[in-house]
Amino acid sequence: MTHPILEARNLTKIYGQNVIFKDITLEVKEGETIVIIGPSGTGKSTLLRCINLLTPNDGGQVFLDGKEITARGYDQDEVRQHIGMVFQNFLLFNHLTAFDNVMIGLTKVRKMAKDRAREKAMEELNRVGLADRADHYPGQLSGGQQQRVAIARALAMDPRVMLFDEPTSALDPELIGEVLGVMEKLARDRMTMLVVTHEMGFAREVADRIVFMEKGSIVEEGSPDDLFYHPKYERTREFLWKITELYGKKEKGKAAAP
Amino acid sequence: MSNLFNYIVQGTAITIGVTLVALPFGLILGLLMALVHTYGGKIFNRIAAAYSLLLRGVPPIVLLFILYFILSGSINLSPFWAGSISLGIVSSAYQMEILRGALLAVGGGQMTAARAVGMSRLQAIQFIILPQALRLAIPPWSNEASIVLKDSSLVYALGVPEILRRAQQLSATTQQPFLAYGAAAVIYFVLVFAVNRGLDYLSERTKLPTHS
Numbered sequence: 267m268t269h270p271i272l273e274a275r276n277l278t279k280i281y282g283q284n285v286i287f288k289d290i291t292l293e294v295k296e297g298e299t300i301v302i303i304g305p306s307g308t309g310k311s312t313l314l315r316c317i318n319l320l321t322p323n324d325g326g327q328v329f330l331d332g333k334e335i336t337a338r339g340y341d342q343d344e345v346r347q348h349i350g351m352v353f354q355n356f357l358l359f360n361h362l363t364a365f366d367n368v369m370i371g372l373t374k375v376r377k378m379a380k381d382r383a384r385e386k387a388m389e390e391l392n393r394v395g396l397a398d399r400a401d402h403y404p405g406q407l408s409g410g411q412q413q414r415v416a417i418a419r420a421l422a423m424d425p426r427v428m429l430f431d432e433p434t435s436a437l438d439p440e441l442i443g444e445v446l447g448v449m450e451k452l453a454r455d456r457m458t459m460l461v462v463t464h465e466m467g468f469a470r471e472v473a474d475r476i477v478f479m480e481k482g483s484i485v486e487e488g489s490p491d492d493l494f495y496h497p498k499y500e501r502t503r504e505f506l507w508k509i510t511e512l513y514g515k516k517e518k519g520k521a522a523a524p
Numbered sequence: 525m526s527n528l529f530n531y532i533v534q535g536t537a538i539t540i541g542v543t544l545v546a547l548p549f550g551l552i553l554g555l556l557m558a559l560v561h562t563y564g565g566k567i568f569n570r571i572a573a574a575y576s577l578l579l580r581g582v583p584p585i586v587l588l589f590i591l592y593f594i595l596s597g598s599i600n601l602s603p604f605w606a607g608s609i610s611l612g613i614v615s616s617a618y619q620m621e622i623l624r625g626a627l628l629a630v631g632g633g634q635m636t637a638a639r640a641v642g643m644s645r646l647q648a649i650q651f652i653i654l655p656q657a658l659r660l661a662i663p664p665w666s667n668e669a670s671i672v673l674k675d676s677s678l679v680y681a682l683g684v685p686e687i688l689r690r691a692q693q694l695s696a697t698t699q700q701p702f703l704a705y706g707a708a709a710v711i712y713f714v715l716v717f718a719v720n721r722g723l724d725y726l727s728e729r730t731k732l733p734t735h736s
Contacts, residue, residue: 320636347642357637361655361732371641374651405734423642 270329271296271458272317272349272427277326279312286312287482289326294427297456301469304479305505310462311354313479314429317460318349331426347375350420350428354435356412358404364391364415365400368422376423390418394448410441414448421452428452430461466510470494478502528694532707535690540715542608542676542686547669549612554619561620562627563645572620579617585678587614592682607679615672622664626657659730666723670716677712687711 272294279286287309294300302310315321317328319335319342328336335345358367368390372383391397394414404412413433420428430449434442446468453459453472463469469476470490477487486493486502497503561572579587591610595601601609630653638648680689691708695701 318640320639343639343642343644346640349640351640353633353637353640355633357633359634359637359652359656361652361659370651371643374647375642403733405732419641 269296270294271331272460273329274313274317275327275329277313277316277328278324279309279316279321280324285482287479290479290482290484292477292484294458294460296458298474299453299457299459299461299472300475300477301473302460302462302477302479303464303466303469303505303509304485308479309482310479311431314351314431314460314462318346318351318429320346320351347371347423348426350423350425352413352416352420352428352430352433354432356404356409356416356436358412358416358419360404363401363403364396364407364411364418367404367415368418371419371423386422387418390422391415393421394418395444408441409437410444413437413445417445417448417452427458427460430459430463432462432464434463434465464509464512466506478505480505528698528704529707531694532687532690532704532711535685535687536711536715538604538684538686539673539676539711542604542611542679542684543669543673545605545608546611546615546676547672549609550615550619550672553613553616555623557616557620558623558627559649561624563649576617576620579614580621584611584614584675585681588678588681603679603682603684607682607684608676611672611675611679614675615668618668618671619665622661622668623657625664626661627653629660630656659727659732662723662727662730666720666727669719669723673716673719674712 270293272292274290274292277290277292278288290313292300302313304310312321316323319328323336326336327334330345330348334340335342358364359370362370365387369383369387372378372386373380376383378386388397388400391400394417396411396414396418399407399411399415402411404415407415417428417433433449434445437445442465446465449459449461449468450472461468461473473490475487476490476493478485478493480501486497486499493502494506497506557572557575560568561576564572588607588610591613592603592606595606595609596603634652634656635645635648638652639645643651676686677688680686680692683689687708691704695704698704
């Protein structure tokens with residue numbers, strides 16, 4: 267439980283003159299669900315992309331299971347197999363059915379035998395409750411269903427850790443629940459997860475730790491109770507209160523008043 | 525009379541032959557250039573852009589002569605092969621632009637998602653980007669296919685006995701230009717019509733299903 271699966275050390279990203287984030291140090295332990303919150307434009311999404319090496323960093327290191335994956339010459343394609351990623355806009359492969367979306371990584375990347383891959387793909391679709399939509403194309407699925415397929419696609423690779431980049435931000439309100447439901451189930455099954463979201467209900471009930479980021483730095487991190495009820499910084503309290511009012515009216519009464 | 529008409533029809537096989545060499549040749553070269561332009565980094569991007577600009581900035585017939593004399597002079601190709609390959613090179617620049625547009629239309633997100641699953645860039649292009657881009661490219665490519673079919677008449681200037689060449693000979697021997705060229709026109713029209721219909725069908729068949 268205490269062994270860190272993922273570790274970012276002094277991670278820094280700069281675009282031209284713009285410092286996106288600086289000296290971010292973060293540890294994700296096995297089975298932990300960490301939620302990153304913060305105003306838009308504070309580099310949360312870029313942080314996730316730097317962690318699974320989709321975007322090159324400008325300083326610092328990332329460790330997966332104790333090995334530095336940002337080291338020179340490390341096989342980046344191989345690393346990404348072990349870090350699942352779910353995107354805000356789903357990004358399913360449009361020319362493939364839900365089933366083939368989940369299966370293609372198994373056959374082409376993991377070189378799994380067809381029979382075994384089929385079985386596994388079906389298992390993963392079942393896990394997100396979409397076995398009956400296996401032969402549907404992304405264009406035939408609702409946003410919520412597409413995102414669940416995207417989660418299944420990432421899970422199929424048996425990742426050590428799952429990254430979620432605002433997985434519900436592009437969804438109609440009535441579709442958010444089904445995606446959060448799948449994520450909650452994953453958290454209960456002790457999947458290691460790093461989640462960027464504005465869903466405060468999810469953060470409070472599911473997260474083991476909440477990290478509050480602003481202007482490219484981590485302002486504060488701690489258990490949901492600590493951040494919601496005893497934040498160290500006024501800014502944390504202010505942000506949480508605002509976002510809770512915006513996104514979850516029902517939570518309003520419970521949040522610490524400013 | 526029917527003998528004369530037969531003479532032109534025999535040229536049709538050669539016209540089709542020229543097109544069947546030029547189109548795939550242009551497709552492969554154009555696809556390579558489009559990929560290099562889109563994913564090849566700065567230097568290759570420049571080279572591909574210059575290639576496209578140059579070839580599309582000069583009339584096909586002029587290029588045909590230049591390429592023909594280079595090809596037939598250096599590796600001693602027959603007029604048929606030299607002409608067909610030259611036509612393919614000219615077409616590659618236009619096909620490159622069609623495919624480049626299609627690659628851009630697929631979007632960077634698909635590449636990101638493919639890389640996130642652990643695919644290499646090459647795998648992502650092969651399994652994710654190209655299957656989608658080629659689908660998108662069919663309608664504009666259909667247009668280019670009919671242009672190449674019609675431009676195959678240009679190899680007549682190199683002495684290849686295709687439809688137009690034969691029509692011209694007939695016109696001279698029979699003194700009936702309207703009949704000779706009219707017959708050529710009808711054959712071209714039927715061929716272009718068939719190609720466009722065929723590709724429309726292919727486009728319909730490969731369309732991805734959506735809600736409605």
